Amino acid sequence: MDFILNEEQMLLRDMAARFAADARARQEKTPEEPGRRWSRFAELGLLGLTLGEAHGGLGGGGVETMIVAEEMGRQLLTEPFVPAVAMVSPLIGELGSKDHHEQILPRLAAGEVLVVPAFLEPEARYDLAQVATIARADGDQVRITGRKAVVLNAPQADLLLVSTRSAGATGAMEGISLYLVPCQAPGVSLRAITTLDGRPAAEVNFDAVAVAATSRLGSAGTALPAIERAVDRGIAALAGEAVGAMAALLDLTAEYLRTRKQFGAPIGKFQALQHKLVDMRVALELARSVAAAAAMAVDIPDAELRRRFISAAKVQVTRSGRLIGQAAIQLHGAMGMTEEYGAGRYLKRLVVIGALYGDFAHHLERFAATAEPAGLPN
């Protein structure tokens, strides 16, 4: 594995870092209307990051997505970059018809349309095949009935990309189809919620929602592998976001240890605190390294090896996130418990990332089920 960014990737990182820092500064000065913030992403081409050049995008892959996500995490931006850009755009690019490509992709890149994934269900926990939402043919239409759980950014979205079952029992790998469903369609109802880290989300109910049969992505009943790939792209991006948040939190904590004085000395002089800070740094470096590996693995053809890296990254990032987030609060003392200070915002983001698309236990199990790559001498 080659961990060194090439020149374009370094330029992208610098650009994303400036953009994200600027976005946070603006946000803190005068809160902007969310649509305005999102269009700034489009102006820099970030919304077309993962689209092919044929669709007016930059043709970026897992690494480019991670680079931007890391800067977003560092500044705790809440825009739906991961669901929209890391997950949905490549999925539409991959499975969509010519019409989908022509009608949706340019508008995604321009920030005119927001499409977010709605894959998981209240009873499914993290199993992408536990799809009880039914798509039933009805003339040249399809009627969708079911529920989707904790759909991030659904209240802002124009379209939902919904996994549905057109055949087979709940839990079967076959029989899953993807549909683009307008949020305004009759029968779609949202119960809006706010996430722990301050993002809009919703529980979404579909009551015999009629959509055109042409709004299906790809062939009927075969969408699961593509959904899994999209989720893996999302996890790799979230890992990058978590790394950015962890790095910022470590910097914040180190600065506090340098400046806060007790017993006549900066508290960073005390070994007990020093060693805890070092453990945070070790956890960060491990997470950063395996997150980068996962970002590289997103685009490889070997699905088994990809799963192995993605799940390893999710496990490591979740553990490192907990360790860093919790130690940061501890090292700040009571100040860390205050809403005003802000260390807690990072912990909240890290907890949310840990619970998105498979927690520690889910990915540990998934990793254990993958085969070790061949080639080890014995």
Place this chain on the structure above:
Amino acid sequence: MKFTLSPELEAFRQDVRRFVADNLSPATRAKVDEGRRLVKADYVDWYRILHAKGWITPGWPVEHGGTDWSPLERYIFEEETALGGAPPVTGGINMIGPVLIAFGTPEQKAAYLPAMRRGDLWWAQGFSEPGSGSDLASLSTKAVLEGDHYVVNGTKIWQTQAAYADMMFALVRTRFEGKPQEGITLLLLDMKSPGLSIQPIRTIDGGQELYQCFFDNVRVPIENRVGADSKGWTYAKYLLGFERHGIAGIGHAKRQMVRIKRIAAAEQDRGTRLIDQPRWGERIALLEIELMALECLSLRLIQESEMMGAGKGPGVEASILKIRGTELRQEMFELLTDLTGPYVIPFDEEVMRSGWGNAAPVGPAHAATIASNYLDSRKISIYGGANEIQRNVLAKSILGL
């Protein structure tokens, strides 16, 4: 960033892997596999094979027999040799070797370097003392210049395999005023010198590889001083900063992972292999993930330092690799202990050396060495700068206090 390394590096990895597979003695590999004790011949035979190939001193300059490999190639070499079950290259090659090359006289280089490469000269390290461990600069073994000899009195401790050693490089105190670091001199002592004696120390794993050395008016010719009088601290720091590419021990850890899986497949509980039981499978998976993360970190740090042109491998980040690499391997030995179950309890020192021979093993054959290996693994977070010292070093670099 790319998922695969360059085809050239991949080919290099395969070359090294094949070389180890084709040339390492199966008896030595079996000892390493089973965690049995190695003897000097196991090391030296392997060193001679490496020497014949020109691979015994990759880290030395080319004119002294180095290979001119990049840091990444050296990392891959270390990983593959360890993974293939080869004994580690020790005996001073990567410690006093680079110091002699940088600071030794032409006579010292001629006398020692070729013999080291051939496997004919084994060094003991004389740094720690009973009163000077992590605080090395407080050392008090005294050397007084009398004519053209230093006369050395005092004691050194924790010499690994001192009984194998032909020579010792030792830090001694030649001045008592000023800062502790300023009065230290680096001397080369013949282990057969009159007045030099060694005493083995039994360790908790049942081993007897460590020694204490005593100096009673040991006379060391002045030409055996490295560099200048009282400049030894500089040379020692140079020595300790060397060869940190492989400090995470990825090759060793991967080999232990193979062992873990082998034993988890051999051990059963109520008719099911442990490896097939979720509670064991997930413990193994977690260590595998930790190993992957550490391997990615090692590769990343080496590539980053290579790109920065440091040329020597990771700087202060090496402390991160030391901490995590040692803790991970210790976790692996804990798991090995747990996997082995009740047969971790019997302990037979002779089996550690020679295996079961013709006798029927007590319990599964793999069990005999596990407890000893586990106990032995407790040392790795202590030697080479205790992990707490590594944390102090890192904290200083993060905080700048």
